[in-house]
Structure formats: structure tokens, C-alpha cells
Amino acid sequence: xxxSNYRRNKAAIDxxxxxxxxxxxxxxxxxxRVLNQAVNDGAEYAKRHTPIGNHPNxxxxxxxxxxxxxxxxxxxxxxxxxxxxxxxxxxxxxxxKVADGIEQELVNNAEYASFWNYGHRIVTKKGxxxxxxxxxxxxxxxxxNYVSKRLIELFKKEVEAVQKKHDK
Numbered sequence: 001x002x003x004s005n006y007r008r009n010k011a012a013i014d015x016x017x018x019x020x021x022x023x024x025x026x027x028x029x030x031x032x033r034v035l036n037q038a039v040n041d042g043a044e045y046a047k048r049h050t051p052i053g054n055h056p057n058x059x060x061x062x063x064x065x066x067x068x069x070x071x072x073x074x075x076x077x078x079x080x081x082x083x084x085x086x087x088x089x090x091x092x093x094x095x096x097k098v099a100d101g102i103e104q105e106l107v108n109n110a111e112y113a114s115f116w117n118y119g120h121r122i123v124t125k126k127g128x129x130x131x132x133x134x135x136x137x138x139x140x141x142x143x144x145n146y147v148s149k150r151l152i153e154l155f156k157k158e159v160e161a162v163q164k165k166h167d168k
Contacts, residue, residue: 023162030162031102032095034154039092039104042147046090046106049139053083086110106143117141 057080063071089110096103108117119136123129 030155030158034151034158035095035102035104037154038147038150039106041150042106042143043090043092045146046108046139046143047087049137049142050087050090050108051083052087055080055082086113086116089113106147108140 058074058076060072060074063069063073086108089108091107091109093105093107110116117136117138117140120134121130122132122134124131
């Protein structure tokens, strides 16, 4: 083997290793960027699909029981109510490294979030008979599906960008 051939091959291998290490460093940053972006998008999706109660002013309702049953009552309140506690309660937990990668959680910490998400029975008074059932919205599950699809899209885009950056 001639020494010039050896030097050329060694230089080519060294260059390949250098480019490969640069690519590995870029790929190592992808998972954090992609997961953060996907969970942020998921939080926006969950908030968009979580209702905000807009309570009217004046308040109007019909009396159902008692001597005034059937009478329509209407009054104004000084501060009209606007809901949104459930909407505001979506929280992105910090990114955590685990044995096989990284994790990030998106949770709704409103006390009644599980009833809203999974559904609940309707009763007229505590311990009373069940009057009906309110179906759940299942926004948490829909958000999980959305984040999973978004992860795939973002990861493909990032890998293509790294490949494009390092291809010559």
C-alpha cells in the first residue's frame, strides 16, 4: 500500500467521522425540540377545544317547583360571570429525562376535569337518584392523538432538515 493512498483514505475517513459526529450532535437536539413543540401545540389544541362558560346578563330561568312554578324570572347581576377555569388549567410539566429517552406531560389540574373529560351522572341533590348522564368530551384523548401525529410530522421535518444540512 502506498503512503499517499493511505493518507488520502485516512483523510477521507477522518472527514467522514467529523461529519458523522456533527450529524449525531444535531440529531441529539432534535428530540428535545420536537417534543417541546408537539406538547406546546397539544396545549393549544386542548385549550381551543375546552369550552369557556359565558354566563349571560341578565340571568333568566323558569321556576320548576313550588307555588310559582312556571314563572319566568329575570334579573341583572353587577358582575357577569365568565368561566374559563377549566380552560386555564391546562399545564405543561417540565421536560424530564428518563432511562429510554425524554418525557413531558400535559395535564389539566382543575378539580372537576375528569368529570368533564370522561362524563358523569346527573343528580338533583347529594345522594339523590340519578336523573341522567352527561357524556364526556374526551379532549384529553383527542389531544394525545393530536400530539402523537404532530410528533411524527415534526420529527420527519427535523430529520429531513439535518439530512439536507449535511448532504453535499
